[in-house]
Amino acid sequence: KCSRQDVPHSIINLLDGFKASKTLFTASKLKVFDVLNSSESLTLEEVAGQINASVLGTERLLEAAVSLGLLERVKQRDTTVYRNTEQASRFLVSDSPMSLHGYILHCNDMVWPLFSHLENAVVEGISQHERAFGKKNEDVFQDAYYSKDEVKIRFMDAMHSIARVTGKDVATAFDLSSYKTACDIGGCTGAMAYELTKAHPGLSVIVFDLPQVIEMRRHFKPKEEDDMVSFVAGDFFKDDLPKADLYILARILHDWSDEKLHVLLSKLSKMCTPGCGLLVSEIFLDEERKRPSRALLQALSMTEGKQRSTTEYSDLLEKHGFTLRHIQHTDNLLDAMLFVKEDPNDKRT
Template sequence: MLTETISNQVVINPSRIMQTGFAFWSSKVLLTAVGFDLFTLLSDDSKTSAEIKESLQLHGRGIEDFLDALVAMKFLCRSGQGSQAKYANSLETDIFLNKKRPSYMGGILAMANNRVYSFWGDLGEGLKTGLPQNEVKNGGDGVFAALYADEKRLEEFIHAMGGIQLGNFIAFANQFNFSGYYTHCDIGGAGGDLSIQIAIHQPQIISTTFDLPEVAPIAQRNINNNEVADRVQVVSGNFFTDPFPQADIITMGNILHDWSLEDKKILIKKAYDALPDGGAFVVIENVIDDERKENAFGLLMSLNMLLETFGGFDYTAADFTGWAKEAGFKQVDIMHLTGPSSALIAYK
């Protein structure tokens, strides 16, 4: 039973502690629903629990609790009561977790369920050892090696990542002042999503998306589907071993946080070298606030880098400013995008 303590006229209770301590319950309910493709099943019509049970081939025990938990969490809507009650998607799950929608972003949640969820169970060991707790812990390949070995899984991953970044890319393409700039290159551009959005919203810009050869066919399909092939080109290479294509603006979306401080500085210097005077280097990340007290998601993402990589971590604007000025950049600005994400803009 929860109790309240009154101290100096402030009512204190443990509700937030309990909610956070058991947050994995609600997380697993949502991730399981995504894994079942429940929101796609409900895309065309509402269904009873019996119909959902049959379609998903579930046992039946706990089905109403599972569905009503999703109702209480605002991910499903329910009309009626008892066995005749019908369940339907909420507006947000129909938009973002229904595979029939182009805005589907459930792929990243499926990956969270299938991979990341179990790794977080070993966070304590990661903090004690400083070592990844993913597949490499047992002699397997890391996430990128496994993905790049399978084109279908790679494409699903790239679409998932593109989906969760789309809002940030659109915001940057609209908010950044492109006046006086004519060329752009996205380093580690994956499916070409940032280049595509810049081409759509800033048609005067000629863009290049640069990534490993395995990604090129996926990026080219996305570019063709968005009808911007006349303004976006795909160039293949390794951003550590190959020089960056020269451009007026160079961007990296969720790239720097994958790497150690030494590697971060190498990539920042390579960007500096590829830019003209007055050029801009832009990183889009879940930038941690300088006081390291507000952007919880950015801090949690940095812990995820501990579990997934040998040296990766997220960082503050002040951190990046120091590295950028060390490389020779004159000024760094910050631009808030969506949610916990921001763009850090270093000018040469």
């Protein structure tokens, strides 16, 4: 009986992974999914014409996208046409409500160049912004993302797209009916705030973020007016935080070291009276720090942050007087934990 050669499929998949990512990025950047959405199905030549690209290059891109399940190729009478798969229509067309387009462009234009310097990042143990973009950055937001309007909008688009995909699941993860006022710290475009007010009628939400971000808020306003959402500009390391009975930290804690977080969390703890809630939304690592690997891959290009498990988040917050009440694994891109500020007198008894 002849034995078959061992084939290391998982390694081969990893070898090719970057080609698949770049195929998705390029098709998104060249607006392939958008042009197919506006005409439902197009021939190769029509797609090439609409994206201003060569027929040969477009054919290779479309064929690769078909093989990855992003597009479909069908015969209509004597002609072969391409069209979006259902997933592409929902998540890749740039103006669909659940579009990941903004995040994909951020991955292409910001994360990809950083990852091309991964060797240096590992050897030096520092972020590669300077090598990739020729700019030193002390604070990734103020120095890298917000120093140019074009980069700022791209970053905000990226945050907005992830927040819209995850927002509803996070906003409905817990019973928040006892809270009347919330403050979304580092709430960026307000995407999560709008989901919160939709899910919890009567709750008003203040979005607190840097002035450079808050000044762009009208860009991201939903079609329907929502006067339960308001915006306050400030620096969460330096300025006073708005008063609220529920605070949200969505994708904030992973960006900073424990030392930096101590500054923010001490301030937050002082603002909170007993019973105040704190909702943390992040990718939670399992206790062995093995999964999800998405979290660990993201950490490779971090400046000073780190990914943490639910126990690590809970230890960090307990030091500031917050007690863990619930953990919700949402099966979406982000999970959530709900903490409550303790009454220090209760602790002593």
